[in-house]
Each structure stands twice: as C-alpha cells, then as structure tokens.
Amino acid sequence: MGRRLCAAGALLLLGLLVVLPLLRLISAVAAGGTVGLAAAFDGPDLAALINTGWTALAxxxxxxxxxxxxxxxxxxxxxxxxxxxxxxxxxxxxxxxxxxxxxxxxxxxxxxxxxxxxxxxxxxxxxxxxxxxxxxxxxxxxxxxxxxxxxxxxxxxxxxxxxxxxxxxxxxxxxxxxxxxxxxxxxxxxxxxxxxxxxxxxxxxxxxxxxxxxxxxxxxxxxxxxxxxxxxxxxxxxxxxxxxxxxxxxxxxxxxxxxxxRDRPGGPAExxxxxxxxxxxxxxxxxxxxxxxxxxxxxxxxxxxRAAGLPPTPANWTLANFAAALQGNAFRALLNSLLLAALAASLSVAMGAVVVVTGGRAARAVGAAVTASFAIAGSALAVAVLLVYGEWLRDTLALILIAYLAKFWALGHRPLAGAADRLPADVFRAARASGAGPIDMLVSVVAPLFRPVLAAAWLLVFVTAVHEVTMSSLLYGPGSETLAVVVLNLQQLGDPTVTSALGVILTLLLALPAAALLGLRPARSAL
CATH class of the missing domain: 1.10.3720.10 (MetI-like)
Structure with a gap:
C-alpha cells in the first residue's frame, strides 16, 4: 500500500508540474487555429524562428x-x-x-x-x-x-x-x-x-x-x-x-x-x-x-x-560597486534567489528520492517524463506554468518555484536513480522483507547509503537554480525578482560597473557550491 501511495503521489506531482501545464499550452495554441499560427509567424516572428534555427545549428x-x-x-x-x-x-x-x-x-x-x-x-x-x-x-x-x-x-x-x-x-x-x-x-x-x-x-x-x-x-x-x-x-x-x-x-x-x-562492450582505453x-x-x-x-x-x-571608462589601474580600484550592487532591490533579489534555489533543491531531491523508493514501472515512467521535461525550453515551460497557475500565483515566488520544480526535478532524480541502479537489489528486498514501507526505506536505507549522492544532487540543483534567468525573467513581478533578473535589467539600463559587480557576486555564488560538489566526487564514485 505504501509503494502504491508513493507512486500515486509521484504521478500526481508529474501531472500538476509538467503534464497539465504543457497540455494547457497545447490546447491554447490549438484554440487559435491555423489563422493564429499563420499570424504568429509573420514578419519579425518568422525571422526570429529562422534566427533560432541557424544559430542553434552553428x-x-x-x-x-x-x-x-x-x-x-x-x-x-x-x-x-x-x-x-x-x-x-x-x-x-x-x-x-x-x-x-x-x-x-x-x-x-x-x-x-x-x-x-x-x-x-x-x-x-x-x-x-x-x-x-x-x-x-x-x-x-x-x-x-x-x-x-x-x-x-x-x-x-x-x-x-x-x-x-x-x-x-x-x-x-x-x-x-x-x-x-x-x-x-x-x-x-x-x-x-x-x-x-x-x-x-x-x-x-x-x-x-x-x-x-x-x-x-x-x-x-x-x-x-x-x-x-x-x-x-x-x-x-x-x-x-x-x-x-x-x-x-x-x-x-x-x-x-x-x-x-555497440556490438560489444568496450574495455579500458589504451x-x-x-x-x-x-x-x-x-x-x-x-x-x-x-x-x-x-x-x-x-x-x-x-x-x-570606480567608473565606466576609467583605466582599470589600481589607482581607480574600489569595492564600492559591490556595496552599491546590493542596495535597493538587489539584496532582496539575492535573498529570493537563495530561497528559491534552496527550496527547489530540497524539494527536487525529495521528489527524486520518493520516485527511487517507489520502484517498478511507475518509477521508470516518471523518471523518463521528468528527464524529458528538463529538455523543454525554459520559455515554453514558463508560459505553460503561467497559463495554469498565473491567475492565482502571478507575481509571486511560488509561481517561479513551480517552474523550477518542473524543470529541475530531473536533476534531483537522475543522480539518485543512477546510484540505486548500482546497489544490490537485496538491500531493498531485505528492507521490504523486514516490513519497511517506502518512508521507512527512505529514512533507514536511502538516506544513509545515498548521503554523498543526496548532497551532490542538492548542490547540482541549487547551482543550476541560482543562475536560472529564462523562466525567472518571464514569471517575476514586483518583489519576486531574482538576482539573475536584476543583473539582466541593470545591464539593459546601462550601469556597467554595478552590473559587473553583481555578475561577479553571482559567479561566486555558483563557484563555492561547485567546489563543494567537486569535493564530494570520491564519495559519490564509491557508492
């Protein structure tokens, strides 16, 4: 019963986060008919489509x-x-x-x-x-x-x-x-x-x-x-x-x-x-x-x-740009980014762990679906989420979080699924034979054995979410800006020194967790 409940919960989350928004997007396009399709790709929009294709190919x-x-x-x-x-x-x-x-x-x-x-x-x-x-x-x-x-x-x-x-x-x-x-x-x-x-x-x-x-x-x-x-x-x-x-x-x-x-397995490289x-x-x-x-x-x-256009010599160096970069809504945007990234990482890893302990066909189906959702363009996913949840959650961090979960669930699931494939099946059979349900296995089996992988998956989602800009720029509102959105907006307003300071801060926010992620490599490979 516990495994069925976890499977039902995973399928429900998949439907709410991915399937329902994408179906709503497709139905909205279909409602416009061929006339809407023709009008959408007339003039500049057709040029944008062509530009997208050839630049991506190059x-x-x-x-x-x-x-x-x-x-x-x-x-x-x-x-x-x-x-x-x-x-x-x-x-x-x-x-x-x-x-x-x-x-x-x-x-x-x-x-x-x-x-x-x-x-x-x-x-x-x-x-x-x-x-x-x-x-x-x-x-x-x-x-x-x-x-x-x-x-x-x-x-x-x-x-x-x-x-x-x-x-x-x-x-x-x-x-x-x-x-x-x-x-x-x-x-x-x-x-x-x-x-x-x-x-x-x-x-x-x-x-x-x-x-x-x-x-x-x-x-x-x-x-x-x-x-x-x-x-x-x-x-x-x-x-x-x-x-x-x-x-x-x-x-x-x-x-x-x-x-x-291939026709036969490979061996160690020469x-x-x-x-x-x-x-x-x-x-x-x-x-x-x-x-x-x-x-x-x-x-x-x-x-x-100190100012744009000055020679970048030590006589003109200052740290005031970093203080100015975190004034106003930039500091709030920094907190928003950290909060969203931490929530997205924690929930994505938790949902991935639930799928792993569920096992069976349902787990394989959910795993394949969330992997496909990661490949979906952030712009498309953001518009789809906006269509379904925008009426209730517009201009809130919750709307951005839903898009993050739909996009990054795969990053929390795939490392755990790969580690589970390398574990002997007897580990899970013994837990089930002892009467452990999915939650008990999650706490007593998955968490201790997968601790390095859990940490690595959490950091992977966190790092990816911190620098995400596509979905955030489409879904943010007053008070829900992320640091990536602020950097982009400052760049468009033409404030080069403060924009550069924010860019350095954002890069450091990614470099520090990435260094920790590299430090987990031996433990992860040992699993």
Whole structure:
C-alpha cells in the first residue's frame, strides 16, 4: 500500500508540474487555429524562428567539434597537467551564460579592456556572430563531458592498436575507429547543444538586443513583458509551443541515438603517450585564456573600477560597486534567489528520492517524463506554468518555484536513480522483507547509503537554480525578482560597473557550491 501511495503521489506531482501545464499550452495554441499560427509567424516572428534555427545549428557544430577535440586530447594524448586542463575546460559551466555575455562585452566590446589597452574590439560581438561564439563557448563543457565519458565507455584498444600497427596515423585511426564508436555520445552532445542553444535567452538578449537581432526566446520575453494586445500573447503561445516541439524532437533523437548500443562492450582505453602532447596543449591553453580567462578578468576589473571608462589601474580600484550592487532591490533579489534555489533543491531531491523508493514501472515512467521535461525550453515551460497557475500565483515566488520544480526535478532524480541502479537489489528486498514501507526505506536505507549522492544532487540543483534567468525573467513581478533578473535589467539600463559587480557576486555564488560538489566526487564514485 505504501509503494502504491508513493507512486500515486509521484504521478500526481508529474501531472500538476509538467503534464497539465504543457497540455494547457497545447490546447491554447490549438484554440487559435491555423489563422493564429499563420499570424504568429509573420514578419519579425518568422525571422526570429529562422534566427533560432541557424544559430542553434552553428553553436552545435562548434561545440561538438571543440568538445570532441579537447576530449581526444585529454583522454587519448594524456598531456602534462591534464587534471587542471579538465578543470579549465569545464570552468565555463560555473559562469551563467548571460554573465558570460556581459563579460565578453567588458573584454572585447567598445570601451572594453582590449579597446582601452590595445585599441582593438571584436567585430560583430553585438549581433549573431557574437551570440553564436559566446553560446558555443558555454556549450563546449557539456559536449566535452559527454564525449569524454563516451571515450571511456566505448574504448576499443584492440581495434585502435591494430589500426596503428597497420600504419594508420593517429588522426586516421581516430576518424576510422574512435569516432564511429563515439557516434551515440556525439549525437547526444549535439542534441543537448542544439536544444540548449535553441531555448537560450540570456546571451541573445544581452548581445542581440543592441543589434536588433531576435530569437524565439527573446520574442517571447518582449511580447510577454512589454506588449498588451491579444495578438502578442497569441504569438507567445505559438513560439512557446514551437520551442516545446523542438525540445521533444531533440529528446527523441537523443533516446534513439543512445538506444543503439555497440556490438560489444568496450574495455579500458589504451593510454596515450604524453610525448608531443605539450605542443598540442598550447593552442588549447591559449584559446581558454582568450575565450574564458580574459572575459572573466575584464568583468572583475570593471567591477572594481570606480567608473565606466576609467583605466582599470589600481589607482581607480574600489569595492564600492559591490556595496552599491546590493542596495535597493538587489539584496532582496539575492535573498529570493537563495530561497528559491534552496527550496527547489530540497524539494527536487525529495521528489527524486520518493520516485527511487517507489520502484517498478511507475518509477521508470516518471523518471523518463521528468528527464524529458528538463529538455523543454525554459520559455515554453514558463508560459505553460503561467497559463495554469498565473491567475492565482502571478507575481509571486511560488509561481517561479513551480517552474523550477518542473524543470529541475530531473536533476534531483537522475543522480539518485543512477546510484540505486548500482546497489544490490537485496538491500531493498531485505528492507521490504523486514516490513519497511517506502518512508521507512527512505529514512533507514536511502538516506544513509545515498548521503554523498543526496548532497551532490542538492548542490547540482541549487547551482543550476541560482543562475536560472529564462523562466525567472518571464514569471517575476514586483518583489519576486531574482538576482539573475536584476543583473539582466541593470545591464539593459546601462550601469556597467554595478552590473559587473553583481555578475561577479553571482559567479561566486555558483563557484563555492561547485567546489563543494567537486569535493564530494570520491564519495559519490564509491557508492
């Protein structure tokens, strides 16, 4: 009876958080008929759809290519300092994408660091080229992690060794042996990169607005926050539904690609020689310096400079910008962000634990559904949640929290489900044979054994929720702003020093929990 009750509760939460909002969104679009669809994609909206498609495709190509190249370097060539190189490659994950866009403006834009020191600016930074470049830099770490994991799981040392003995050069062996074995990982990385880029809001808003370049996500934001006519809301519904379809297609493609296993399990990878890899490391290190290090340095220097336009020399440094950044509604927004992130992390992990102890078909169905909901564009999910709960919860933190739970439930569930799969089934059978119900198992079995994984999952959701901006920017109201929304609004108002200070604060809020998350790695792997 207890397991059935937990299964019913999990299915009810899934219906309230995900299924009901998405069905409401689809029904609202269908109510408009073909006339509403045609009107929604006329003129600027059709251009936004085209812009979304080609920029997401360009980001995917760049991110997967760079991710595959760096993964082959670190996992096959074993260059000196490989551990620190890995940390540097995944470092951009700690910087919110819209903060990264602001950092690029401070580094390479007009009156930026390179402009002040060398008189050089990056052409096309504020426009589609800059959007693609910055989003690709942010997408490379995820592609790298997926492909590097695929290199370990899909290693075929015998085939690779045979190719080398037959005279094939390393690049030829990689193209003929390694890359075909990595096809599932490459497709998964491409799908994730495309879905993330298609739904991205922060970078297109920061770098696209000055150039008049819009995507579906920025059109949704503009119509929902600044337009008042019914036609604008109809366009929002259609655009959100299109993003939903893109996400579902991407998730379907990922499942299909990952479902095609290899003909036999792989073995441990053949250790590569570090000889000559130091030279290959130089261009990667130089690229990381230009693409990640210099923008972050420019952001910090802008944050400690007394006024915009002054040289970032020690004589002009001050910490007053950080005090000014937390005045007014910024401090309240900081508290809102921390509260929402803590609640979202705690509830997502608790819901994930309930699904794990439930087991059976219901748990597998809920797990698959929440994983798919994570792939749904934040803009689409926010509009769907607004349609169902906006009448009662508009302009409240509760409305944002519902959207967070719908989006981040998978982050709380997947680590626990993966850890449960590695545990002997006898552990749960013994607990059930002793008369333990789901709640007893949760307290006496899951919590003690899964403590490192629970902490890691909690931190993962917390870090992700702190820098979330897409859903927050669509659902916030007076008093319910998050720090991400305040940073974005300050950037649009043109207050560079205070905006940079807030960006640094937000990045530090992510870096500290991430350091704790890395510290949990040994315990997590031991489980």
């Amino acid at each position: 980001v995917t190509v760049l991110a997967v290519t760079a991710g595959a190249g760096t993964a082959l370097l670190t996992e096959r060539r074993r260059p000196p300092g490989r551990r620190w190189l890995r940390v540097a490659i995944i470092g951009p994950l700690l910087v919110p994408n819209y903060v990264a866009a602001i950092a690029w403006q401070r580094a390479y834009g007009r009156a930026g660091l390179t402009d002040q020191l060398l008189g050089l600016t990056l052409p096309g930074l504020e426009g589609p080229a800059g959007i693609v470049l910055v989003m690709a830099v942010g997408a490379v770490p995820l592609s790298y992690l997926i492909i590097a994991g695929g290199l370990t799981a899909a290693a075929e040392p015998d085939r690779e060794r045979a190719a080398r003995v037959s005279g094939a050069r390393p690049l030829r062996a990689a193209a003929g042996i390694t890359l075909p074995l990595l096809r599932p990982a490459l497709v998964a990385a491409a799908v994730l990169s495309f879905a993330s880029a298609a739904s991205a809001f922060g970078v297109p808003q920061v770098l696209g607005s000055p150039a008049g370049f819009s995507t579906l996500a920025t059109r949704i934001y503009r119509d929902l926050n600044f337009a008042t006519d019914e036609a604008a809301f109809a366009r929002v519904l259609v655009a959100a539904c299109v993003l939903l379809v893109l996400a579902l297609l991407a998730a379907t493609a990922a499942d299909a690609s990952l479902g095609r296993g 250790p590569g020689s570090g000889a000559g890899s130091a030279w290959a490391l130089l261009p990667v290190a130089f690229a990381l310096l230009l693409l990640v290090g210099l923008p972050l340095l420019a952001l910090v220097l802008e944050a400690v400079t």
